[in-house]
Structures are given as C-alpha cells and as structure tokens.
Amino acid sequence: MSSSYDLIVIGAGWYGLSAAKTYIELHPEEKVLVIEAENSCGGTWSKDRLYPGLKSNNLWGSYEYADMPMSEDVYGVKPGEHIPGAVLHQYLTDFAKKFGVFERTKFNTKVDAIKSTEDGGWEINVSEKTGNSQETLQTKKLIVATGLTSQPNMPSYPGQETFTSKLFHAKDFCTESDTVDKCKKTVVVGGGKSAFDCAYAFASKGDAQVDLIIRPTGQGPVWICPPYVTPWKKMMEELLNTRMLTWFSPCPWGGEDGFSVPRGMLHGTAVGRFLVDNFWSVLSSAVIQDHGYNDHPELFKLKPWQNAFWTGSGIGIHNYPTNFFDLVKEGKIRVHIADIAKLNGSTVHLTNGEVIDADAVICATGWKKESSIKFLNFNSGLAKSATERESLIKQADTEVRDLFPGLKAQPILRSEPKAEEPLRNYRFIIPSESVFKRNIAFAGMVSTTSTSMFATTQALWICAFFDGKLKREPKSADDVTKEIMLHSQFGKWRYPCGYGASLPDFAFDSLPYVDLLLNDLGLKSHRKGTAMLELTEPYKPRDYKGLSQEWSELQSK
Template sequence: MGDASVVEKIYDLVVIGAGWYGLGSAKAYIQLHPNEKILVLEAENSCGGTWSKDRLYPGLKSNNLWGSYEFPDFPMEEKVYGVSEGQHIPAATLHRYLTDFAKNFGIFERTLFQTKVDSVEATANDEWALNVTSNTSTIQRIQTKKLIVATGLTSQPNMPSYPGEESFVPPFFHAKEFCNRADTVQTCKKATVVGAGKSAFDVAYAFATEGDAQVDLIIRPTGQGPVWICPPYVTPLKRKMEELLSTRALTFMSPCPWQGEDGFSMAHSFLHRTGVGRFIVNNFWNQISSEVVETHGYNDDPEVFKLKPWNSAMWTGSGVGIHNYQTNFFDLVKEGKIRVHLADIVKLDQNTIHLNNGEAFETEVLICATGWKKTSEGLKFKNFSSGLSYTTSDIKRLSKEADKKVHEMFPILKDQPVLRGPVKAEEPLRNYRFIVPSGAVFKRNIAYAGMVSTVCTSIFSTVQGLWISAFLDGKLQRAPKTEDEVTKEIMLHTQFEKWRYPCGYGASLPDFAFDSIPYVDLLVNDLGLKNHRKSSPILELLEAYKPKDYLGLGEEWVEAYGNQ
C-alpha cells in the first residue's frame, strides 16, 4: 500500500509501527482474524524500525547471533540470507529479512508507509480516531475499533544542546542520522562521539577503522558509565553470552516477581530468601563481571580502564552489548586511535570542543549517541490517559507499599549500587503485564507492543503479539477480575524494575536480562499454553531458549481456544 491514494477509513485494527513488535503483533492478529480490516501505519519509508532502510549506518550488525534473532515461523535460512551459525547479522540483511517477513504474512500490503500518527483520540463508543499526516496518501483521519501501539523505544532521539552550538561549523547530529551522514566516515579524519553505550562504540569504531580517523569518545562522568561489552562466548565452556540469558537454570539467579511462572518456585525461594542462596547468587554475578573485566583487560591499561563499567553487571539489564567487531575495539583504545574522555562538553566554538576538565580539541564531525526518549513524544492522546488514575499522593503511597513487598521478596535488592550522578525522578511506564494501560484492561481496545527493553526481542515480539490478540478478543485463559488486582500487579512489577535495574532502564521502563524467559512464561501461561517447550527436563534447564522453541505457538492457541 506504499502509494495508496484511496483507502478505507474505518478499520477493525490499526497497528502503529512496523518494527519487530509491530510486525509480530500484526502477524498474530491477521492469523486470528483473516477477514478483518487491518491497517499498519509506519512513519519511515520501509519496514524494520531500528533496522529500517534509512537507519543502517556503516558496520552496523546485530548483537544477537544467527538463530536468536528471527521469528519462529520464518527462519533466517542460510541459503537465502547468507548468515550462518556463530555470525552476527548485518543490518542490511536484517532489513531485508523483516521486509520479507512482512510480505510473506500479508503485513506489507496492509501497511501505509511515510505516515505519521499525530494524535489518537478516544471516542465515546470506546473506539479510536487517528489524525495522520502522510506523504503518500490524502488520508487525514482514520477510525479503528482496536489499536496496537508499537512505536518502540528508539524512535525519538535524545539530542543534547551545548553552549556555542549555533557557531559550530562541523556536522553535528544524532546517531539515528548516521546512515544518512555515512559519507562523514570517509571524509573526516577527526571525529568526536558523545556517549557510553554500544551505539557510541559502534560509531567510534566505524570512524577509526573504515575511515581511519582519530576519534575522541566523550563519556559524561555523571551518567551511568560505560556499557558492559561482553565477549560473544563466555565461561570455560565457551557458551554464547546471549544463550546464558535464556537458559532456564541460570534465570534462577535473577530475582523477579514473576519467577514462579516457570514452575520452579522452591529453587527461587532457596536462592533469594536464604543466606546460603544469596551467597550463591552474589558469587554468580561476581563471576560474570570478573570474566568480562579479565577478558577485555580493563585493569591492564590506563586508557582501557576508562571504559570499565562502574557497577556490577547484576544491576544492568538489556543495555549490555556484545563485542561483535571484526577487530578488537579495545586495541584501538590502547593505540590511541580512540581517545576516551571522562568529561562534559562545556562549549562548542567554531571547530573546537571544550571539556570541563580543561581539554580542548578540534573535530570535523560531532555525533551524539546519547540514546532515546522512552516515549513517542510526537504521538498525543486525547480523552485518554495511559497512566494510573490515582492522585500523586496515592501513587506515592502505593509505591511505598510495593517497595516494601519487593524488599521482603528479594532482600538482595536492598543493597543498591552507589550511582555517580543524580537520579532523575520520573514516573515509569505503568502498564498491566507491561502491555496494557491500566484504564483499558477491561475495555480491551488498546495495547502497547514492545514498550520493553530486552535482548530476546524476537521471542518477546512473537509472544506479546499473540497475547495482545487474545487479550483484545477477551480470550486470555487467565485475566484479572478487578481494578484493584490490576493496580497491585502494576505497582509491584514497575517498582521492582526500579530496584532491579538502577544502572539500566528500570526506573522508567521494563528492562529485561536473565528474567526474560520467566516473563515469556507469564504470558504463555496467560494464554493457557505450554511454557515448558523442551523435549526433556534436562534440556528444559540447561538448553537455551531460542525463537524456534516457540514455533507453532499461534497454531496451538487457535486449536485450543480459537473457537471459544
């Protein structure tokens, strides 16, 4: 529908966004409602979200290895995509794969590209009216009975502002624009990157290797510090790092209030509610951190030491990166090709960057890999509030009650890390199951897909998509019965996130690492389906969960409950 000039304005379902989660949700809904009128709206000119055509910067690859970053029912076959076991997936390949997925399952033909949703209005009959602007259609207003918001967490750049930037001559842009400004890699011999996350390292690496530039990497001393960059393979057994996160026996080591969904409550109780258990858990996290520190030699070189993470990996969620570069990133730091500055920019002046430690240097380009705003600011709701319908004082009271319960359940979370910078007080995303706004749980007309941060993106998008379709139909096999039940769960889960991932995103949104598979268990159990999907008890505990384990989940649900 890329150049549609006439489309129907009334739909049964509209999905906003055609990234991983929009595609996963649209596919599930189409499978369960093949005869309904479904529309997908995408602001970019192609599928993929993070992996859309205009965001593929030089050298970009997935952190995930082949086999863990695909939809269960659409495998990324080596003969088709040229990627095989043990390889990271090139960005262009991922874009092609996600486009093929959309075309294969009838999503692409239902998608209107370059169409931005400006506002969403709740109507009197509990439906939705969307005001949109489009480069390819004259439509200005769309009505729909149900709505899935899958705008993701990497849509709105968090762009800093510096004194003197109006007189700054070199190109100055956010990493989101790196694809469109990729020519700077070849033309600039002095590059400056601001940021401490994986994307900042990616941009710095591209300039230092492909462009042979001198790179200055600036990290704020009052931020969360350098990202944990893990080797692809860890432990003496050389297990894939990403597989550790989704191995059920190891998920026991991470506290979370939905752990019991996996059926191993006794193990969780021992590990998190006894002194001996907590000793084992602490040793596990210390070992994980120590192995990464030793592998990269953080303590062996004063320059590399500047990139050593400031807190234990225990407190960091999905923000962990994987060393997926062709050569050693840290060697570039040792050689001085990438110079690390723990400082703040105080002024930009012509071609010069001034830091608060007195350093100043010239640059030919300034890229800010400074993350994303965690809400789609361009999407405005009318006559609808996505937050809890309580006063500020009531939310504070409910938060304290939930905090007390979290600490009773997981005493280990009382011993929080000391953060260097000020903690920004903000109200987190408070959704039921991290998906449904509290006020819509019993209306069943809206859901958020992908308002979470996890390394298990493909599994989450598949299971969340099916859960959302069942929820919108009122066919979940386990659902809350009262508003009070909804509120208590939302408060427990969101306050837990704040305590669990203070060095991650937990204070503002759901963050997942070793607790990813237990969360998937939670949703699969809601659906009334089998969450233990391995062929034996031993494999259930020791073999990593991958997308292929959820193959046929939609068909299982249709067979069991589709005709209810």
C-alpha cells in the same frame, strides 16, 4: 476523508509486524492497517537507519521470528555470526510480505494525534511525512508498537549555533555515512553500544582520530561482552534464556516457570544469596579479564562502573570484525571522562579543560524512553492521585525488598536518578484504565535482548486479550493496580544502572516473562523434550514455532 478498520497497528518494527501478522492469521476477515512513519519496514532496522558496520548483538538463531527461520541459503548468515543490519532489514521486509502485512502498511505516514471515541474505538489523525495530505482514520482496536528508539535524545550545548563542523545524532548516522570517509577528526558523545559502534566505524578507517566523550555524571561505559562469556564460553543470549540460570536473578514473576522452590532458596536465604553473588562475580570477572580493563590505563577508562548485576538489557556485544579495544590501546580512540562545556567554531571544549578539533560531533546519547504518540483525551498512565500513587509506591517498594533482601544493597550512583514516572502497564502491555475495555495495547514498550521471543508471545497475548479469551484474566481493578505497581517498582530496584526506573528492563527475567504470557494463554511454557533439557538447553525463537496454531487448536476443543 475517513476510513474505518477493525485494527490499526502503529509501527512496522519487530513488534508491529508480529502483532499484525498474528492478528491477520486469527482474524482473516477483518480489516487491518499498519501505519509506519519511515519509508520501509524494520523500525530500528529500517533502510534509513542502517549506519556503517551495523550488526545485531544477537548471533544467528536467536534473532528471527519463530515462524520464519533466517535460512543461510537465503540470507547468507551462518551459525556463530552476527547479522548485518542490511540483512535484518531485508529479512523483516520479507516477513511482512510473506504474511500479508506489507500490503496493509501505509508508509511515510505520521500519527499526529489519537482520540478515543464514545463507542469505545479510536480516531487517529495522520499526515504524510513527504506532503501536506492529512487523513482521519477510525479503528475499533489499536496496537501502539512505536518502540523505544523512535525519538532521539539530542543534547544542546552552549555555542552550538556557531559550530561550523557536522553535529548530529547517531540515529542520522546512515544519512551522514559519508562522514566516515571525509572526517579525520571525530568526536563521539556517549558510553553506550551505539557510541562504540560510531567510534569503531571512524577509527578503523586509516589515520582517522576519534575522541570518545563519556560524561562523569552518567551511567558510565557500557558492559561490552564477548559473544561467548563465562569460563564455559557460552553465547550471551543463550545464558539469558537458560531456565536454570534465570533462577540467579530475582524476579517477582519468576514463579511462573514452576520452580519457585530453588528461586526462593537462592534469594530468600543467606546461603542462596552467597551463591547468587558468586554467579554474578564470575560473569563480571570473565568480561573484565577478557578485555584487559585492568591491564592498560586507557582501557581502564572503559571499565564499567558498576557490577553487571545492576544492568539490564543495556549490555552490548563485541561484534566487530577486529578488536575494538586494540584501537583504544593504539590511541586511535581516545577516551575522555568529561562533559562538553561548549562548542566554538570547529572545536569542542571539555569540562576538564581539553580542547579538541573536530570535523564532526556525533551524539550517541540514546533515546527518549516514551511513546511518541499524542493522545488527546486518553490517559495512558496510572490514573491515581499523587497521594494515592505515593502510597502505592511505598507499599510496592516494601514488598520488593521483603521478597528480595539482596536488592536492599543498592549501588552508589554518580548521579541522582531522574524523578520520572515509569511506564506502568498491566503485563507491561495494557494501560490500567483499558484492561477491561480491551481496545488498546502497547507492544514492545520493553527493553530486552530476547526481542523475537517477546514479539511473538506479546502478539498472541494481545489478540487473545482483545477477544476476551485469555485463560487467566485479571480479576479486579485493584488486582491490576497492585501488579502494575509491584512490577514497575521492581524495575527501579533491580536495574538502577539500566532502564528499570523508567521502563520495563529485562535480562535473566525474560524467559519467566514469556512463561507468564503463555500461562495466561493456557499454552505450555515448558517446551523442551526432557526435564534435563528444560533446565539446561537455552530457549530460542524456534521453540515457539506455530504458537498461533497451537492457540487456535486449543480454542476449537
């Protein structure tokens, strides 16, 4: 059986829902389908991924769609509160229903393969996850919005076939949530925020004991920031999206905000770099002091290994009901800087010689940072030979170092970075070979704490791109390649302790990226009431309310 559509969106998370909603608004007569592998909306916040105690890192007001405020009377979340996972799942489901996306979504459907067709469209083979039914779909345009948390990165340990206790990835914590009450001795592997979440869920229950394993050759413990940071106690997400503060982070698209002069001074002069270094020192010192890393030998094990400057979106926020670090000081969470040497029976053997009894081992070991989609006859990467790619990389690296001399002093890492080809897309959205075909886009293949702002602006940009109505279009294939290489190589230099070497990673460079997309669209990027507010008032999703309507009115003039 074959069904034809004007647009198919793969994924019903933040980006997929926003992309479908925006396209439906601008193309009400066209046939749109959303394909979702899970049985509900939400992506990371889908029903079967809501583990105990899961909350957003973002506080209320910064994690909502611009066109649908998360009202307190409906969702029960107040200003200054983190949003429970169950509330986010309901909110995203309500959004899908309100804007006609839910009724166009095919759930429990897995994409097996995608093939480009001679007429410039796509053929998509899908199958039901819960049955044997298969189907071939046809579409003129395709948006891949599967995100970066679809495929768990599950390690393999010697002896795990003989391990008699529970062993699972943090992705399955929801379906294995009964372990919180059943297991008294739990091992959690990982140094990221999800590892801390799992450790807290167990350790905060009565007399449970948690052993947190952080491998010595990894990136180390995550930066866990208080919800309010710096001596002025500002919300972290507000700091990241305050225009004047974004100047303190080097960024090749930073000039899109219209303030190239102060940016140039801060990153192009010795005095400016001194100010930048002090800014980041204040941020880092405030977090270290608030958590008391230097005041307790066990807490010291959780002190981040590198300056916060080199870490992108992978920071975490302390959003727990009680103090996580008190559990460490009380010995309910024991931190081990070691690898797992082997599993045997119900014991975990570490490389430092320790042997730990465990009722369960949870691997909070992250995700495979790549699309889970299989393309049969389409190269979504940069179509260049190895020699050409090496030359382009060398040119881009030189340009990055010349633009931002401060990035030459790279941190010394405990492990060699993986030799992998990063995601290389135009505007971090369009594969290089498809820029002039206008038939495919990747939404949300980025890591950022400004998810809702990115989802809204990327969705509109993609629609305008598909329709050939961007005010600022790419001029040539060479220009496209040059930009892709500069931006993707910048990530390697900017965030060596984050995801920068493998995918677009954003922190203080998030707001300038939104500016970049809005400037392409011909829409105003300065959206505050006064010049002073433009510099000092944080941007939030509400600042982009009615963006699609603005765009439609601009096209009718």
